[in-house]
Amino acid sequence: MKNNCSSLSLKQIRDLLKVGQISPLTLVSEMYDEIDKFSNLNNFIALSKDMAFEQAEKSWKRIKDGNARKLEGIPIGVKDLYAVKNLKMTACSKALENFVAPFESQVTENLWNEGAICLGKLNMDEFAMGSSNRTSCFGASINPWSNGDKLVPGGSSGGSASAVASGTCFAALGSDTGGSVRQPASFCGIVGFKPSYGRCSRRGMIAYASSFDQAGIFARSVEDAAIMMDSMMSHDSGDSMSSMEKIPNLENANISVKGKVIGYPANWMDDLDSHVVNNWKKALKILEDLGAIIKPIDLLEFDAYLSTYYLLTSSEAASNLARYTGVCYGNKTDKKINPEYNKTFALFGEEVRRRIFMGVHNLSQENYENGYSLGLKTRKYIKNQFMDLFNDVSMIVYPCSPREAFGVDSVFQNPSDAYHEDVFTVIANLIGSPAISVPIGLGKNNLPLGIHLMTKSFEEEFLISAAKEIEKYAEFKGWLDYDKK
Template identity: 45%
Template sequence: MSDLTKLSLKAALDGMNKGDFTSLELTNAFLDKIDAQNPKLNAYTLVTHDHAREMAKASDARRAKGQVGALEGAPLGIKDLFATKGFRTAACSKILGEFKPEYESTVTSQLWRDGAIMLGKLNMDEFAMGSSNETSAFGNVINPWQIEKKLTPGGSSGGSASSVAADLCLGATATDTGGSIRQPAAFTGTVGIKPTYGRCSRWGIVAFASSLDQAGPITKNVEDCAIMLKSMCGYDAKDSTSLEANVPDFASFINKGVKGLKIGVPKEYRMDGMPEEINQLWENGIEWLKAEGAEIVNISLPHTKYALPTYYIVAPAEASSNLARYDGMRFGARVDGNDLNDTYEKTRAAGFGQEVQRRILIGTYVLSAGYYDAYYLKAQKVRARILQDFTDAFKVCDAILTPTAPSAAFPLGQKQDDPIQMYLNDVFTVTTNLAGLPGLSLPAGLSKDGLPLGLQIIGRALDEETIFSVAGTIEAAANFTAKP
């Protein structure tokens, strides 16, 4: 049998439907590959061998009875931010210790409902705070591209992106607060979508910044991304911010073409000092869409440069409050001190890594008495301006095309000492989080060093359909077939 792990999600589903192989065979192939490759990549923090095989057997049994879900038998990896009942969910932080939730996140339970198999938990930046996967308590994840160079897979969903790129799963769940799905996807030659805020339930996902967090898939291609997204999203009464929106068959829009669509190209995304190859990639994307009948519209998103500073007020502020529950009292690791406050302080100092501490400090500061108006309130107002930019832009275009990240994957350790340089990774992605809009990244070419580069497509709220049409067109034109 050929290497089943190299199949796309769609091809694997088709193969099982045709009876070419079983879920158990497919699952075992992935488990074997994980056992072989993971020590090098460190993408998984937990591999659930037995559980995966049991799920696969149950899936094969269902299939035998004619019960075939949309993801029947498909082995997936789960970012460590999703609560998985009975399996360690640590958000890659020491502070959660061996926390095993007694509940399952809505998103993952929908995957299991549709027949998917859990291979294990995927590495990530601690509490999803980072752009290089270097803040994980479980160590760095290595980008499978040019593995000897020890490049970052991006972050925070570094484990998700790395495992998909290295064929250690058919697809992976991920989350995106400022770019954590799209930037790792771009760095690893994979496809990732952050859907409209409210599409995927946040229930059971460890919160980083509640008003920005959104789950989505990272997959090998655009079609897989559409298939997996359909299972992940949908209204959930347990999340007050969940949208009661119809979930279309996203995959059916991939081949619709872009004829007559107006594609916006924002001038503010042409940043000083951006590598020429990124500019070229963007130009290529524009040409491909033009060639397929799309109309290119020059647009302006004037508040773009304020998006990152806004984000670095809003996200830490929310995080400082969201992470208050990690206090060693009811779950997670506790470091005993002389008294209550000493215990709190020792527990949180030992449990949180440096980046998390840095963001909690920033967040605490911007919310504290006397500074709230100057920072938080101001940021919320600028956020409204950023949303208004998009609202105005979408009056003249149907989707927006931009690069995903300002560079290709960089070596681990390169930006670790300079927080702001690290934050600038998210310069193109963070705007959609602030505006709640959907954004997808797909690989569209290689850098001069042979590393994948991604393009981002931003759509109107709840218009993932158009994004998939544009993505399908670019994917076909780019014909990106390179593998790590």
């Protein structure tokens, strides 16, 4: 177990910083020592030391002057999908290996304005396409829970999850298109929180599937995640889908689960590993003991949600990635234009090319009605189904992932096997609901399992309140108790 500042929670370190018991400069220096110590995990792909120490110096002055902001002096990591001005922004793709962000994303600007400090950019699946962090051009990030065989940290925000779980930053930005915050959090034994679609601005985030993409956060506790999200959420006129809903105070969320009806899809239990089911029942028992009414519900089979998700996201990806032609973005080293061969497209990894081809197929004239158009109709049906369901239940609870973390060298028989890693998480993105993964226990290989909580849109306060209760009574110590060194 660690004995330095990196073993503390974000709230604990915030309290120490506020009263001057530790300086941001000392803290940043210590965090870089931790990053160096855990360099074998391949989490940070670029460090921003000059920026971090400059931010730390300004934070220390504000603290001494009594002008500390909400996140003053707290070091965090940023998924390499966000624009941080004057830092490289590659989406872990060779297609953008030399791109430097000329402006700041809205989410990171919000965090810097509250005093957070940027340690550097974090590893991810290329263009956020993947569930294991193995499609990155920088190589796979490694799960800190690895013991012998190297394990994946999940994806696409695997580097962010692994960094928080290893104690090399107090929180980390991720993005969530179909579970890319929640599934890695489950694999790494930490908290992963995706708010309602529109709560956080997408401006300055590299687009994968625009009607699904949402900023998310990794943290060591539900409270830490709430503290970070309070500073991330804002209305942004620069994002056409930015919500005008009142911004909640999540850090102080305290809505009782007593008397609330909690639904769980009983028809999903049959084919799951017994450890996954037992931890699921453990979460339901916690809520029931706190006075919640537990109610079985029926949902469609997994594949109905999964196929709709991949049909639509691949279509949006094909459209979004069409900008990487080498004219404005992409590889410009070849001055000769070959009309039959796009040099930038050749730099995309296999998974990115596969999803582009899928999307082009679904958007083609001959396939449109039974492709993209059908996907839109199915998504509307699914959303209506859940809106009706949320009239009867306040929250839906089920596992975050059907299994524990698997080996980096594991081979899927075909791409659809890999896509099934997202079976439990894609629903929240299809309907725009907030969702969170909270560590609930260990699986058959003594690796973390997360429980997945989801409410209807813009009910984050109840979601966070319930997640705090699950966390409290699950008593999962996670990264503090597990010897990752």
